[in-house]
Amino acid sequence: MNTEETIEELKKIVKQKGLKYTEQREIVLNILLNADEHLSAEDVYNKIKEQFPDTNIGIATVYRALSFLEEVDLITSIAFGTDGKKYESNSKSHHDHLICTNCGKIVEFLDEEIEKRQDRIAKKNKFKITSHSMQLHGLCEECQ
Amino acid sequence: MNTEETIEELKKIVKQKGLKYTEQREIVLNILLNADEHLSAEDVYNKIKEQFPDTNIGIATVYRALSFLEEVDLITSIAFGTDGKKYESNSKSHHDHLICTNCGKIVEFLDEEIEKRQDRIAKKNKFKITSHSMQLHGLCEECQ
């Protein structure tokens, strides 16, 4: 799914919910769609000030937009340690994360067999899964 | 590994490092060893005030003890959402978590095949894994 498609999706969702379509929500989503790394709320805020210097936006709005976008499932957050939440857009295909505990580097991966087994485990425990995250923590090649 | 054994372990580690053995560290470890759920720093603090009302302990000390115990690998932390870190003792055998997003219930599970695959993935990406956490988020049977 590309940027325009996802932004159309946002417009549809907002309309469907009887909410309002605002430039700020679009900008936050846009930043995330075009980021190739995981961004914290403050990262997003800084990028907006950098890329859209004419837009006057508050950090509170960024938080509100991120919560909203996560709620409607256009973006996902992962949290590890005390570093707070980091966000990424859902237009990327599903994957899990390898996280370097020293430099914070994140590597994405996907393993079909693990995905299948996760479903099976959920079913066995009668859980209805909405999302999952798997994080392997350790030291990346450079930090060992 | 039972409570006394683990506390002996702590004594050994402390001595080995030339550090001091204090009642507070023992209490924090003890709480975690006898908890059958995952506890936040504040949970631990409250339990201490409840179970050891004579001991005057500060929340800062709980945090320091938890960090210390995690560092020497007697306890582990998992973080999910904004709820901050939660701790559990390592005397339990390794497992992953199913988390109900509605009631917060946590179910533990273990899948050998997934464990094996995680190691393989780490190796492929040249990561040296220190820990990992896999969390499946969804609704438990009662909350669906």
Next chain:
DNA sequence: CTCGGTGCAAAACGTTTGCACGCGA
């Protein structure tokens, strides 16, 4: 016109730190 969304600043929250004191080795 309405009322949901915004910006701002203040508050809240969980966690960490500086300091003087106390206690284990």
Next chain:
DNA sequence: TCGCGTGCAAACGTTTTGCACCGAG
């Protein structure tokens, strides 16, 4: 005795909230 560990309170960074105003529908 020495210096690590502690309790307290203040500081910290991140996130949320109250409020008056703004602007999309």
